[in-house]
Amino acid sequence: MAEATQKQPNPTASRPVRCIVKLGGAAITNKGELESIGVENLRSACAQLRQAMSHSGATEKVAGMDWSRRPGDPTDPVVDAEGLSEMEGLGLDTNFVVVHGAGSFGHFQASRSGVHKGGLQSTLVKAGFVATRISVTSLNQEIVRALAREGIPSVGMSPFACGWSTKQRNLESANASQIIQSLHVGFVPVLHGDAVLDELLDCTILSGDVIIRHLAQLLNPKYVVFLTDVHGVYDRPPSDPNAVLLREIEVDDTGSWSIVKPALKGSNKGVEISVAAHDTTGGMETKILEAAAIARLGVDVYITKVGTEHSLRALQGDTSSEDWLGTVIRSSK
Ligand SMILES: Nc1ncnc2c1ncn2[C@@H]1O[C@H](COP(=O)(O)OP(=O)(O)OP(=O)(O)O)[C@@H](O)[C@H]1O
Numbered sequence: 001m002a003e004a005t006q007k008q009p010n011p012t013a014s015r016p017v018r019c020i021v022k023l024g025g026a027a028i029t030n031k032g033e034l035e036s037i038g039v040e041n042l043r044s045a046c047a048q049l050r051q052a053m054s055h056s057g058a059t060e061k062v063a064g065m066d067w068s069r070r071p072g073d074p075t076d077p078v079v080d081a082e083g084l085s086e087m088e089g090l091g092l093d094t095n096f097v098v099v100h101g102a103g104s105f106g107h108f109q110a111s112r113s114g115v116h117k118g119g120l121q122s123t124l125v126k127a128g129f130v131a132t133r134i135s136v137t138s139l140n141q142e143i144v145r146a147l148a149r150e151g152i153p154s155v156g157m158s159p160f161a162c163g164w165s166t167k168q169r170n171l172e173s174a175n176a177s178q179i180i181q182s183l184h185v186g187f188v189p190v191l192h193g194d195a196v197l198d199e200l201l202d203c204t205i206l207s208g209d210v211i212i213r214h215l216a217q218l219l220n221p222k223y224v225v226f227l228t229d230v231h232g233v234y235d236r237p238p239s240d241p242n243a244v245l246l247r248e249i250e251v252d253d254t255g256s257w258s259i260v261k262p263a264l265k266g267s268n269k270g271v272e273i274s275v276a277a278h279d280t281t282g283g284m285e286t287k288i289l290e291a292a293a294i295a296r297l298g299v300d301v302y303i304t305k306v307g308t309e310h311s312l313r314a315l316q317g318d319t320s321s322e323d324w325l326g327t328v329i330r331s332s333k
Protein backbone atom coordinates (compact mmCIF):
# COMPACT_ATOMS: atom_id res chain seq x y z
CA MET A 1 0.00 0.00 0.00
CA ALA A 2 1.25 3.49 -0.79
CA GLU A 3 1.07 4.58 2.83
CA ALA A 4 -0.65 7.69 4.03
CA THR A 5 2.05 10.27 4.55
CA GLN A 6 0.71 13.16 6.61
CA LYS A 7 2.14 13.89 10.01
CA GLN A 8 -0.08 12.22 12.60
CA PRO A 9 -0.12 12.36 16.40
CA ASN A 10 1.82 9.58 18.07
CA PRO A 11 -0.84 6.96 18.84
CA THR A 12 1.30 5.32 21.50
CA ALA A 13 1.18 8.54 23.49
CA SER A 14 -2.38 7.64 24.48
CA ARG A 15 -3.76 4.39 25.97
CA PRO A 16 -3.37 1.41 23.63
CA VAL A 17 -6.49 0.59 21.62
CA ARG A 18 -8.04 -2.66 22.83
CA CYS A 19 -10.07 -3.67 19.81
CA ILE A 20 -10.98 -2.54 16.32
CA VAL A 21 -14.28 -4.10 15.28
CA LYS A 22 -15.91 -4.34 11.88
CA LEU A 23 -19.68 -4.50 11.93
CA GLY A 24 -20.05 -6.18 8.54
CA GLY A 25 -22.72 -4.86 6.23
CA ALA A 26 -23.95 -8.43 5.82
CA ALA A 27 -24.32 -8.63 9.60
CA ILE A 28 -26.19 -5.44 10.40
CA THR A 29 -28.30 -4.94 7.26
CA ASN A 30 -30.70 -7.19 5.38
CA LYS A 31 -28.67 -7.93 2.27
CA GLY A 32 -31.66 -8.73 0.04
CA GLU A 33 -33.63 -5.57 0.83
CA LEU A 34 -32.46 -2.11 -0.24
CA GLU A 35 -31.49 0.13 2.69
CA SER A 36 -32.89 -2.16 5.34
CA ILE A 37 -31.23 -2.41 8.77
CA GLY A 38 -31.09 -5.77 10.54
CA VAL A 39 -32.51 -4.21 13.68
CA GLU A 40 -32.05 -7.17 16.02
CA ASN A 41 -28.47 -7.91 14.90
CA LEU A 42 -27.51 -4.26 15.24
CA ARG A 43 -29.06 -4.04 18.70
CA SER A 44 -27.31 -7.21 19.78
CA ALA A 45 -23.92 -6.07 18.41
CA CYS A 46 -24.20 -2.76 20.28
CA ALA A 47 -25.29 -4.46 23.53
CA GLN A 48 -22.39 -6.92 23.26
CA LEU A 49 -19.96 -4.09 22.57
CA ARG A 50 -21.18 -2.38 25.72
CA GLN A 51 -20.74 -5.61 27.67
CA ALA A 52 -17.21 -6.05 26.31
CA MET A 53 -16.36 -2.46 27.30
CA SER A 54 -17.95 -2.67 30.74
CA HIS A 55 -15.52 -2.71 33.67
CA SER A 56 -17.88 -4.80 35.77
CA GLY A 57 -19.15 -6.95 32.89
CA ALA A 58 -22.61 -5.93 34.11
CA THR A 59 -25.34 -4.15 32.23
CA GLU A 60 -26.44 -1.79 34.98
CA LYS A 61 -27.21 1.93 34.49
CA VAL A 62 -27.10 2.95 30.84
CA ALA A 63 -26.49 6.63 30.10
CA GLY A 64 -28.58 6.86 26.95
CA MET A 65 -26.95 9.35 24.57
CA ASP A 66 -29.39 9.36 21.69
CA TRP A 67 -31.64 12.26 22.56
CA SER A 68 -33.17 12.51 19.08
CA ARG A 69 -36.30 10.52 19.65
CA ARG A 70 -38.24 9.58 16.54
CA PRO A 71 -41.59 7.82 16.30
CA GLY A 72 -41.08 4.06 16.42
CA ASP A 73 -37.64 4.23 18.06
CA PRO A 74 -37.06 1.57 20.72
CA THR A 75 -37.42 2.89 24.25
CA ASP A 76 -34.21 2.86 26.23
CA PRO A 77 -33.32 2.72 29.89
CA VAL A 78 -32.40 6.41 29.63
CA VAL A 79 -30.98 8.19 32.62
CA ASP A 80 -32.31 11.78 32.59
CA ALA A 81 -30.04 14.84 32.53
CA GLU A 82 -30.08 15.11 36.31
CA GLY A 83 -29.17 11.45 36.64
CA LEU A 84 -26.36 11.88 34.12
CA SER A 85 -24.86 14.78 36.04
CA GLU A 86 -24.75 12.55 39.12
CA MET A 87 -23.03 9.63 37.38
CA GLU A 88 -19.34 9.46 38.25
CA GLY A 89 -18.31 7.95 34.96
CA LEU A 90 -19.58 5.58 32.32
CA GLY A 91 -17.85 2.53 33.80
CA LEU A 92 -16.68 1.62 30.32
CA ASP A 93 -13.31 0.99 28.70
CA THR A 94 -14.07 2.96 25.55
CA ASN A 95 -10.76 2.24 23.84
CA PHE A 96 -12.46 0.63 20.86
CA VAL A 97 -12.80 1.73 17.24
CA VAL A 98 -15.87 0.68 15.26
CA VAL A 99 -15.86 0.45 11.46
CA HIS A 100 -18.92 -0.69 9.56
CA GLY A 101 -19.57 -1.86 6.05
CA ALA A 102 -22.36 -0.89 3.72
CA GLY A 103 -24.39 -4.08 3.16
CA SER A 104 -27.68 -3.11 1.53
CA PHE A 105 -26.74 0.58 1.90
CA GLY A 106 -24.24 1.98 -0.61
CA HIS A 107 -23.16 -1.10 -2.56
CA PHE A 108 -26.23 -0.97 -4.78
CA GLN A 109 -25.81 2.74 -5.63
CA ALA A 110 -22.08 2.28 -6.20
CA SER A 111 -22.36 -0.76 -8.47
CA ARG A 112 -25.22 0.69 -10.49
CA SER A 113 -23.25 3.83 -11.30
CA GLY A 114 -19.73 2.34 -11.34
CA VAL A 115 -18.31 4.64 -8.64
CA HIS A 116 -15.77 1.94 -7.74
CA LYS A 117 -14.32 2.11 -11.28
CA GLY A 118 -13.91 5.90 -11.23
CA GLY A 119 -14.54 8.55 -13.91
CA LEU A 120 -16.16 11.52 -12.20
CA GLN A 121 -16.62 13.35 -15.53
CA SER A 122 -19.56 10.99 -16.15
CA THR A 123 -22.81 12.40 -14.78
CA LEU A 124 -23.90 8.91 -13.76
CA VAL A 125 -20.75 8.34 -11.70
CA LYS A 126 -21.00 11.78 -10.12
CA ALA A 127 -24.65 11.18 -9.16
CA GLY A 128 -23.76 7.67 -7.96
CA PHE A 129 -21.00 9.08 -5.75
CA VAL A 130 -23.52 11.42 -4.11
CA ALA A 131 -26.16 8.67 -3.82
CA THR A 132 -23.65 6.21 -2.32
CA ARG A 133 -22.58 8.72 0.31
CA ILE A 134 -26.16 9.64 1.20
CA SER A 135 -26.92 5.96 1.68
CA VAL A 136 -23.87 4.91 3.67
CA THR A 137 -23.79 8.03 5.87
CA SER A 138 -27.45 7.49 6.75
CA LEU A 139 -26.49 3.96 7.89
CA ASN A 140 -23.59 5.46 9.87
CA GLN A 141 -26.03 7.78 11.62
CA GLU A 142 -28.26 4.84 12.60
CA ILE A 143 -25.30 2.85 13.91
CA VAL A 144 -24.02 5.78 15.96
CA ARG A 145 -27.52 6.18 17.39
CA ALA A 146 -27.79 2.48 18.23
CA LEU A 147 -24.43 2.62 20.04
CA ALA A 148 -25.43 5.85 21.81
CA ARG A 149 -28.63 4.19 23.03
CA GLU A 150 -26.38 1.62 24.75
CA GLY A 151 -24.54 4.47 26.48
CA ILE A 152 -21.46 4.15 24.25
CA PRO A 153 -20.05 7.64 23.54
CA SER A 154 -19.81 7.11 19.80
CA VAL A 155 -19.00 9.71 17.16
CA GLY A 156 -19.45 9.16 13.42
CA MET A 157 -16.46 9.86 11.17
CA SER A 158 -16.65 9.61 7.41
CA PRO A 159 -13.39 8.87 5.58
CA PHE A 160 -14.36 11.16 2.68
CA ALA A 161 -15.15 14.05 5.01
CA CYS A 162 -11.89 13.42 6.93
CA GLY A 163 -10.02 13.93 3.63
CA TRP A 164 -9.09 10.29 3.09
CA SER A 165 -8.26 9.41 -0.51
CA THR A 166 -6.76 6.63 -2.61
CA LYS A 167 -4.43 6.18 -5.58
CA GLN A 168 -5.43 3.33 -7.89
CA ARG A 169 -7.65 2.10 -5.02
CA ASN A 170 -4.78 1.96 -2.50
CA LEU A 171 -5.05 4.27 0.51
CA GLU A 172 -2.91 7.30 -0.22
CA SER A 173 -3.94 9.92 2.29
CA ALA A 174 -5.55 8.85 5.54
CA ASN A 175 -4.89 11.24 8.37
CA ALA A 176 -6.05 9.67 11.62
CA SER A 177 -5.36 12.59 13.96
CA GLN A 178 -9.07 13.22 14.56
CA ILE A 179 -9.59 9.52 15.38
CA ILE A 180 -6.65 9.46 17.78
CA GLN A 181 -7.72 12.67 19.52
CA SER A 182 -11.29 11.38 19.83
CA LEU A 183 -10.06 8.14 21.41
CA HIS A 184 -7.89 10.17 23.74
CA VAL A 185 -10.86 12.05 25.20
CA GLY A 186 -12.95 8.87 25.51
CA PHE A 187 -15.06 8.84 22.36
CA VAL A 188 -15.55 5.71 20.25
CA PRO A 189 -14.93 6.63 16.60
CA VAL A 190 -17.38 5.00 14.18
CA LEU A 191 -16.02 4.94 10.62
CA HIS A 192 -17.46 3.30 7.54
CA GLY A 193 -16.65 2.09 4.04
CA ASP A 194 -17.08 5.17 1.85
CA ALA A 195 -16.93 6.69 -1.62
CA VAL A 196 -13.64 8.63 -1.80
CA LEU A 197 -11.55 10.61 -4.28
CA ASP A 198 -8.82 8.67 -6.10
CA GLU A 199 -5.72 10.37 -7.52
CA LEU A 200 -5.72 8.31 -10.73
CA LEU A 201 -9.32 7.12 -11.13
CA ASP A 202 -11.05 10.31 -9.84
CA CYS A 203 -13.03 8.27 -7.33
CA THR A 204 -13.54 4.77 -5.97
CA ILE A 205 -15.06 2.84 -3.09
CA LEU A 206 -12.94 2.35 0.01
CA SER A 207 -13.93 -0.80 1.89
CA GLY A 208 -14.32 -0.89 5.67
CA ASP A 209 -11.99 -3.91 5.59
CA VAL A 210 -9.17 -1.77 4.12
CA ILE A 211 -9.85 0.98 6.68
CA ILE A 212 -9.47 -1.60 9.45
CA ARG A 213 -6.09 -2.72 8.16
CA HIS A 214 -4.84 0.86 8.00
CA LEU A 215 -6.06 1.59 11.53
CA ALA A 216 -4.52 -1.64 12.82
CA GLN A 217 -1.14 -0.59 11.38
CA LEU A 218 -1.47 2.79 13.02
CA LEU A 219 -3.07 1.96 16.38
CA ASN A 220 -1.68 -1.53 17.05
CA PRO A 221 -4.82 -2.87 18.80
CA LYS A 222 -4.73 -5.98 21.01
CA TYR A 223 -7.08 -7.74 18.58
CA VAL A 224 -9.38 -7.14 15.64
CA VAL A 225 -12.89 -8.58 15.26
CA PHE A 226 -14.90 -8.96 12.06
CA LEU A 227 -18.59 -9.62 12.71
CA THR A 228 -20.47 -10.91 9.68
CA ASP A 229 -23.47 -13.10 8.76
CA VAL A 230 -21.59 -16.44 8.73
CA HIS A 231 -19.55 -18.21 11.43
CA GLY A 232 -16.22 -17.41 9.78
CA VAL A 233 -14.16 -18.38 6.75
CA TYR A 234 -15.16 -21.68 5.14
CA ASP A 235 -13.21 -23.74 2.62
CA ARG A 236 -15.97 -22.91 0.09
CA PRO A 237 -19.08 -20.71 0.05
CA PRO A 238 -21.11 -21.59 3.17
CA SER A 239 -24.21 -22.11 1.01
CA ASP A 240 -22.52 -25.42 0.03
CA PRO A 241 -23.70 -28.04 2.59
CA ASN A 242 -20.22 -29.61 2.57
CA ALA A 243 -18.47 -26.36 3.48
CA VAL A 244 -16.01 -26.73 6.36
CA LEU A 245 -15.42 -23.88 8.84
CA LEU A 246 -11.73 -23.02 9.04
CA ARG A 247 -10.88 -22.58 12.73
CA GLU A 248 -7.33 -21.30 12.48
CA ILE A 249 -5.27 -19.73 9.71
CA GLU A 250 -1.60 -18.81 10.09
CA VAL A 251 0.17 -16.05 8.22
CA ASP A 252 3.94 -16.10 7.74
CA ASP A 253 6.47 -13.27 7.31
CA THR A 254 5.90 -13.07 3.59
CA GLY A 255 2.14 -12.66 4.06
CA SER A 256 1.23 -16.08 2.66
CA TRP A 257 -1.24 -18.02 4.77
CA SER A 258 -2.03 -21.63 5.50
CA ILE A 259 -4.91 -23.45 7.16
CA VAL A 260 -3.82 -24.90 10.50
CA LYS A 261 -7.16 -26.17 11.84
CA PRO A 262 -8.89 -28.35 10.78
CA ALA A 263 -6.40 -30.42 8.82
CA LEU A 264 -8.01 -30.64 5.38
CA LYS A 265 -7.69 -33.77 3.32
CA GLY A 266 -5.94 -34.19 -0.05
CA SER A 267 -5.68 -31.24 -2.42
CA ASN A 268 -8.25 -29.19 -0.49
CA LYS A 269 -5.86 -26.62 1.00
CA GLY A 270 -7.35 -23.38 -0.30
CA VAL A 271 -10.48 -21.30 0.08
CA GLU A 272 -13.12 -20.98 -2.61
CA ILE A 273 -15.06 -17.71 -2.40
CA SER A 274 -18.18 -16.34 -4.06
CA VAL A 275 -18.86 -12.60 -4.18
CA ALA A 276 -22.32 -11.04 -4.71
CA ALA A 277 -22.68 -9.31 -8.12
CA HIS A 278 -23.49 -5.90 -6.59
CA ASP A 279 -20.55 -6.05 -4.12
CA THR A 280 -18.11 -3.32 -5.13
CA THR A 281 -15.33 -4.15 -2.67
CA GLY A 282 -14.58 -7.85 -3.07
CA GLY A 283 -16.62 -9.42 -0.21
CA MET A 284 -15.01 -12.23 1.80
CA GLU A 285 -11.95 -12.23 -0.47
CA THR A 286 -10.98 -8.69 0.57
CA LYS A 287 -11.70 -9.54 4.19
CA ILE A 288 -9.29 -12.50 4.18
CA LEU A 289 -6.54 -10.49 2.46
CA GLU A 290 -6.89 -7.59 4.89
CA ALA A 291 -7.15 -9.94 7.88
CA ALA A 292 -3.94 -11.68 6.78
CA ALA A 293 -2.16 -8.31 6.51
CA ILE A 294 -3.31 -7.44 10.05
CA ALA A 295 -2.24 -10.83 11.44
CA ARG A 296 1.19 -10.30 9.85
CA LEU A 297 1.57 -7.28 12.13
CA GLY A 298 1.21 -9.65 15.09
CA VAL A 299 -2.42 -8.68 15.81
CA ASP A 300 -4.87 -11.60 16.16
CA VAL A 301 -7.99 -11.39 14.00
CA TYR A 302 -11.29 -13.09 14.88
CA ILE A 303 -14.01 -13.52 12.25
CA THR A 304 -17.36 -14.71 13.57
CA LYS A 305 -21.12 -14.42 13.36
CA VAL A 306 -22.97 -11.42 14.77
CA GLY A 307 -25.54 -11.87 17.56
CA THR A 308 -24.11 -15.11 18.98
CA GLU A 309 -22.27 -16.03 22.18
CA HIS A 310 -19.20 -16.33 19.94
CA SER A 311 -19.39 -12.69 18.88
CA LEU A 312 -19.48 -11.59 22.53
CA ARG A 313 -16.46 -13.73 23.34
CA ALA A 314 -14.59 -12.35 20.33
CA LEU A 315 -15.34 -8.78 21.41
CA GLN A 316 -14.00 -9.67 24.87
CA GLY A 317 -10.85 -11.08 23.24
CA ASP A 318 -11.57 -14.53 24.64
CA THR A 319 -11.57 -17.11 21.83
CA SER A 320 -9.17 -19.64 23.32
CA SER A 321 -11.62 -22.37 24.30
CA GLU A 322 -12.39 -25.27 21.96
CA ASP A 323 -16.09 -24.49 21.77
CA TRP A 324 -15.58 -20.99 20.34
CA LEU A 325 -17.01 -20.94 16.81
CA GLY A 326 -15.22 -18.74 14.32
CA THR A 327 -11.96 -18.27 12.43
CA VAL A 328 -8.78 -17.04 14.11
CA ILE A 329 -6.15 -15.57 11.80
CA ARG A 330 -2.80 -15.08 13.48
CA SER A 331 0.88 -14.73 12.77
CA SER A 332 2.91 -17.97 12.64
CA LYS A 333 5.67 -16.32 14.69
N1 LIG B 1 -15.45 -19.24 1.58
C1 LIG B 1 -16.28 -18.42 2.21
N2 LIG B 1 -16.29 -18.38 3.56
C2 LIG B 1 -17.13 -17.54 4.23
N3 LIG B 1 -18.01 -16.71 3.62
C3 LIG B 1 -18.06 -16.71 2.28
C4 LIG B 1 -17.20 -17.56 1.51
N4 LIG B 1 -17.49 -17.36 0.19
C5 LIG B 1 -18.46 -16.45 0.14
N5 LIG B 1 -18.81 -16.04 1.38
C6 LIG B 1 -19.86 -15.05 1.68
O1 LIG B 1 -19.24 -13.91 2.22
C7 LIG B 1 -20.23 -13.16 2.91
C8 LIG B 1 -19.60 -12.29 3.93
O2 LIG B 1 -18.75 -11.37 3.28
P1 LIG B 1 -19.20 -9.85 3.12
O3 LIG B 1 -18.08 -9.05 2.57
O4 LIG B 1 -20.53 -9.78 2.43
O5 LIG B 1 -19.39 -9.49 4.67
P2 LIG B 1 -19.55 -8.16 5.48
O6 LIG B 1 -18.24 -7.58 5.79
O7 LIG B 1 -20.42 -8.55 6.62
O8 LIG B 1 -20.37 -7.19 4.50
P3 LIG B 1 -19.94 -5.81 3.81
O9 LIG B 1 -18.80 -6.13 2.87
O10 LIG B 1 -21.18 -5.36 3.12
O11 LIG B 1 -19.50 -4.90 4.90
C9 LIG B 1 -21.16 -14.21 3.52
O12 LIG B 1 -22.51 -13.81 3.36
C10 LIG B 1 -20.85 -15.49 2.76
O13 LIG B 1 -21.97 -16.08 2.17
Ligand SMILES: C=C(C)CCOP(=O)(O)O
Residues within 6 Å of the ligand: 025, 100, 101, 102, 103, 105, 106, 107, 110, 132, 136, 192, 193, 194, 195, 205, 206, 207, 208, 209, 280, 281
Ligand atom coordinates in the same frame (compact mmCIF):
# COMPACT_ATOMS: atom_id res chain seq x y z
C1 LIG C 1 -20.16 0.69 -0.78
C2 LIG C 1 -19.63 1.42 0.14
C3 LIG C 1 -20.00 2.84 0.20
C4 LIG C 1 -18.69 1.00 1.19
C5 LIG C 1 -18.30 -0.47 1.18
O1 LIG C 1 -17.67 -0.86 2.38
P1 LIG C 1 -17.64 -2.41 2.78
O2 LIG C 1 -19.04 -2.89 2.85
O3 LIG C 1 -16.92 -2.44 4.10
O4 LIG C 1 -16.82 -3.13 1.74
